[in-house]
Amino acid sequence: xxxAHSDYYIPEPSHWPVTASLSIxxxxxxGATLLNGADVGQYxxxxxxxLFVFMLFGWFGVVVKESEGGIYNDQVDVSxxxxxxxxxxxxxxxxxxxxxxxxxxxxxxxxxxxGEGSGAATNxxxxxxFAAAWPLFEAPSNHGFNHFKETIGAWGVPFWNTAILLTSxxxxxxxxxxxxxxxxxxxxxxxxxxxxxxxxxxxxQAQEYGHAYHxxxxxxxxxxxxxxxxxxTGFHGFHVTMGTIxxxxxxxxxIKGHFTPKHHFGFEAVAWYWHFVDVxxxxxxxxxxxx
Amino acid sequence: MSEAATHDDHHDDHHDxxxxxxxxxITTTNHKDIGTLYLLFSLTxxxxxxxxAMVIRLELFQPGLQFVDPQFFNSMTxxxxxxxxxxxxxxxWTGFANWMIPIMIGAPDMALPRLNNWSFxxxxxxxxxxxxxxxxxxxxxxxxxxxxxPLVLQTGAAFPFLIFAVHFMGASSxxxxxxxxxxxxxxxxxxxxxxxxxxxxxxxxxxxxxxIASIPVLAGAVTMLLTDKFFGTxxxxxxxxxxxxxxxxxxxxxxxxxVYILILPAFGIVSAIIPTFARxxxxxxxxxxxxxxxxxxxxFIVWAHHMFTVGMPLAGELxxxxxxxxxxxxxGLKVFNWVATMWRSSMTFETPMLFALAFxxxxxxxGFSGLMLGVTPVDFQYHDTYFxxxxxxxxxxxxxxxALMAGAYFWLPxxxxxxxDEKLGQWHFWTSTISVNVLFFPQHFLGLAGMPRRxxxxxxxxxxxxxxxxxxxxxxxxxxxxxxMVVVKCIRGGEKATDQVWEGxxxxxxxLPSPPPYHSFTVAPEPSSIEGGMR
Numbered sequence: 001x002x003x004a005h006s007d008y009y010i011p012e013p014s015h016w017p018v019t020a021s022l023s024i025x026x027x028x029x030x031g032a033t034l035l036n037g038a039d040v041g042q043y044x045x046x047x048x049x050x051l052f053v054f055m056l057f058g059w060f061g062v063v064v065k066e067s068e069g070g071i072y073n074d075q076v077d078v079s080x081x082x083x084x085x086x087x088x089x090x091x092x093x094x095x096x097x098x099x100x101x102x103x104x105x106x107x108x109x110x111x112x113x114x115g116e117g118s119g120a121a122t123n124x125x126x127x128x129x130f131a132a133a134w135p136l137f138e139a140p141s142n143h144g145f146n147h148f149k150e151t152i153g154a155w156g157v158p159f160w161n162t163a164i165l166l167t168s169x170x171x172x173x174x175x176x177x178x179x180x181x182x183x184x185x186x187x188x189x190x191x192x193x194x195x196x197x198x199x200x201x202x203x204x205q206a207q208e209y210g211h212a213y214h215x216x217x218x219x220x221x222x223x224x225x226x227x228x229x230x231x232x233t234g235f236h237g238f239h240v241t242m243g244t245i246x247x248x249x250x251x252x253x254x255i256k257g258h259f260t261p262k263h264h265f266g267f268e269a270v271a272w273y274w275h276f277v278d279v280x281x282x283x284x285x286x287x288x289x290x291x
Numbered sequence: 292m293s294e295a296a297t298h299d300d301h302h303d304d305h306h307d308x309x310x311x312x313x314x315x316x317i318t319t320t321n322h323k324d325i326g327t328l329y330l331l332f333s334l335t336x337x338x339x340x341x342x343x344a345m346v347i348r349l350e351l352f353q354p355g356l357q358f359v360d361p362q363f364f365n366s367m368t369x370x371x372x373x374x375x376x377x378x379x380x381x382x383x384w385t386g387f388a389n390w391m392i393p394i395m396i397g398a399p400d401m402a403l404p405r406l407n408n409w410s411f412x413x414x415x416x417x418x419x420x421x422x423x424x425x426x427x428x429x430x431x432x433x434x435x436x437x438x439x440x441p442l443v444l445q446t447g448a449a450f451p452f453l454i455f456a457v458h459f460m461g462a463s464s465x466x467x468x469x470x471x472x473x474x475x476x477x478x479x480x481x482x483x484x485x486x487x488x489x490x491x492x493x494x495x496x497x498x499x500x501x502x503i504a505s506i507p508v509l510a511g512a513v514t515m516l517l518t519d520k521f522f523g524t525x526x527x528x529x530x531x532x533x534x535x536x537x538x539x540x541x542x543x544x545x546x547x548x549x550v551y552i553l554i555l556p557a558f559g560i561v562s563a564i565i566p567t568f569a570r571x572x573x574x575x576x577x578x579x580x581x582x583x584x585x586x587x588x589x590x591f592i593v594w595a596h597h598m599f600t601v602g603m604p605l606a607g608e609l610x611x612x613x614x615x616x617x618x619x620x621x622x623g624l625k626v627f628n629w630v631a632t633m634w635r636s637s638m639t640f641e642t643p644m645l646f647a648l649a650f651x652x653x654x655x656x657x658g659f660s661g662l663m664l665g666v667t668p669v670d671f672q673y674h675d676t677y678f679x680x681x682x683x684x685x686x687x688x689x690x691x692x693x694a695l696m697a698g699a700y701f702w703l704p705x706x707x708x709x710x711x712d713e714k715l716g717q718w719h720f721w722t723s724t725i726s727v728n729v730l731f732f733p734q735h736f737l738g739l740a741g742m743p744r745r746x747x748x749x750x751x752x753x754x755x756x757x758x759x760x761x762x763x764x765x766x767x768x769x770x771x772x773x774x775x776m777v778v779v780k781c782i783r784g785g786e787k788a789t790d791q792v793w794e795g796x797x798x799x800x801x802x803l804p805s806p807p808p809y810h811s812f813t814v815a816p817e818p819s820s821i822e823g824g825m826r
Contacts, residue, residue, distance in 0.1 A: 018412045021413050025419070226525075
């Protein structure tokens with residue numbers, strides 16, 4: 001029966017979870033204080049962030065060490081896979097809220113404000129001059145929202161960004177093949193290209209934001225169009241940034257000789273995440289930039 | 292005691308090392324320790340939220356403003372809801388899940404024990420954020436727990452703390468839900484097939500799906516509130532082309548699954564208790580599973596019944612009315628099955644059974660008032676009145692909380708190894724059940740007569756029923772101290788509990804000693820010892 005016992009793996013007590021909570025709590029307190037207008041908030045926020053980064057190194061360090069120590073059996077591997085898969089699903093639903101806001105604005109709130117359907121009285125009594133349109137260059141009210149002249153077209157930078165992300169999805173798969181056939185060089189090359197493409201995407205996106213803010217006058221404050229545009233692309237850009245950091249982490253681990261052709265959940269988790277970010281971008285490209 | 296369990300004891304000797312004192316609880320990766328933490332946290336929040344309810348009922352005891360100013364009153368209603376939903380009921384279910392699911396499925400622990408520790412240890416920090424707002428300039432959030440804009444955007448310094456607290460609690464719930472799904476799908480003992488799972492496990496998996504699908508939507512909604520307030524976005528501002536009603540749609544897309552998150556595990560517990568004390572297998576096990584799934588599915592397409600009066604297109608009103616009424620079918624099926632289980636059975640009425648029976652009757656009353664509210668033209672009359680307050684307190688207090696009490700009495704002997712004081716338990720039951728009806732039943736009448744919710748003062752014609760309701764409230768609040776007495780006494784000692792505890796009890800948890808070893812099943816139980824979930 002002793003063998004049966006060793007089938008189960010239960011980790012030792014750990015202080016990393018409570019450290020995680022403490023660091024995020026500190027960041028929240030700092031962030032909220034800063035939003036309320038007290039400058040001391042930025043120091044609290046920074047302190048929390050440092051603690052958070054320290055925690056990431058510590059917690060993931062333990063997991064990587066245990067994994068490389070070979071104490072994770074197949075059952076643990078499946079638990080990790082399920083955990084990551086459902087985490088990604090929760091992220092999908094997070095994006096769904098913002099996509100929902102976009103569809104609602106385009107399908108309902110803007111047309112209703114323009115007098116369509118049951119919105120006739122709304123239009124007549126609130127902003128009779130307002131005409132519904134998408135992209136909505138001019139918000140119903142002249143007060144508090146800045147107008148813009150042009151949106152970012154789909155076939156410029158966003159098109160190239162689409163190409164970049166799709167290519168990076170292919171290169172991460174190519175890296176996976178390298179890992180599976182046991183070719184370390186192939187793996188490292190594939191990951192390095194993927195990290196570079198991810199960083200390039202983020203760079204283009206940042207440059208595009210600069211263009212929107214300084215030349216087009218398209219900002220977060222540009223009515224519902226600006227709100228949905230920056231929330232969706234910004235939240236996605238944040239995820240790409242995270243994904244790139246994750247990819248860089250497993251690139252470093254690959255260089256150190258981690259992962260085996262059979263046992264590389266860490267790699268796969270990051271690859272899944274990267275494909276998820278990729279698919280969300282397709283949605284963004286179609287619904288935010290293109291149609 | 293089974294052979295497997297003896298082995299557990301043996302293995303336990305070398306596997307049982309952990310830090311002692313406070314660090315044991317802070318660093319623990321053990322499902323029972325974490326379950327205990329969740330349950331104690333939940334009980335604490337139940338009393339903090341309860342004190343807020345007492346303030347509300349005290350102010351409403353008589354017409355006029357007696358004790359608190361209206362702003363603080365509104366803070367109390369808002370915080371009472373947030374504390375009870377996110378602090379008391381949801382953590383209590385996760386606590387039950389932590390304690391019972393690994394044992395029920397024959398596993399040694401949860402699938403992701405460190406994540407499990409984290410999902411608990413978020414909560415004290417999240418509630419520090421939330422409760423600290425009571426002491427901030429501008430006071431605690433007072434715009435209602437639903438956080439509707441534009442009202443909620445007028446919150447003072449508390450606003451970003453509220454938003455971040457909601458994000459934080461949500462992260463805890465999602466992590467807990469992921470863990471439960473991974474545990475059930477990956478850690479079941481050989482022979483524990485899906486259709487043999489106890490219903491508590493089934494209802495919890497479905498609850499976990501609801502959590503993972505709905506909580507992120509809430510996070511998205513409150514994030515948009517945050518950017519509307521601080522970063523100039525116009526999601527919920529018509530002046531910018533957005534719509535405050537859009538918040539309500541997004542919020543209730545989360546909010547309706549949320550109410551089933553609060554009640555589905557209750558169905559699971561009641562489905563365990565009634566067969567035990569009726570000494571008969573559960574009637575219609577598989578239909579219970581499918582009904583739970585049907586309720587979960589429907590919960591995603593009924594959300595706008597919370598907002599019939601906002602001025603939706605007629606097609607929307609009709610769609611959401613029909614889907615809402617449809618929920619009565621699987622729910623009615625469940626009630627039928629519980630009653631059919633008791634038909635021609637040999638029942639005894641220990642405290643868990645009493646709470647479970649009260650659940651069936653009183654939850655059904657809450658379900659009926661829900662049906663009334665689901666009918667669009669009728670809801671126009673009832674919307675935002677005390678009828679709604681009465682409805683959701685019947686389903687949440689005499690529903691969810693009564694099931695929690697039933698479950699606590701049911702498993703306390705298993706957890707502590709000692710029988711609870713049955714006489715005190717019976718007192719707790721009867722005082723609670725009588726007073727809770729005195730508390731909430733008159734609120735139906737108040738609502739039908741037109742008394743709006745969330746007001747500190749009211750017209751004099753509502754005075755009598757409000758006074759009756761407040762008296763019921765105070766008695767109900769005090770009665771819960773009896774529960775604390777029961778729990779404390781039970782932890783400290785009492786008649787030793789047997790492994791099976793209850794004569795009619797079936798299932799893996801009753802094959803382990805009371806209390807069970809530190810790691811539940813370090814050796815999988817014999818497949819032949821696994822019965823179907825209907826027992």
